[in-house]
Amino acid sequence: MSVSPHCMQRILSAIEEHVFSPRAVAYLTRQVRAVLKRSSMQPMMPAEQRVRHEQELTQARTELENVKTAIRHGIITETRERCSREGEAQVANLEARAA
Numbered sequence: 368m369s370v371s372p373h374c375m376q377r378i379l380s381a382i383e384e385h386v387f388s389p390r391a392v393a394y395l396t397r398q399v400r401a402v403l404k405r406s407s408m409q410p411m412m413p414a415e416q417r418v419r420h421e422q423e424l425t426q427a428r429t430e431l432e433n434v435k436t437a438i439r440h441g442i443i444t445e446t447r448e449r450c451s452r453e454g455e456a457q458v459a460n461l462e463a464r465a466a
Contacts, residue, residue, distance in 0.1 A: 424461040430454050
């Protein structure tokens, strides 16, 4: 299936406007923090901690790749650049904790 450049631009513009809007990013950030806070309150055994850590690292790497893909496709905004920096920092932090 081929998409015309005009359609692709409209799709990317809609994604930029709705998915990467400051409001959507702020909502996602609040939700992630709430989940992390709840999960950090529950005592875990070391094996469970390791699994959770690996899941967080995988998710952080995926999110960082998604931001990088958006940048490669020319969808560069201040919000995405900030998300990229935050994603890189989160991956580095999780990798350091795994070492």
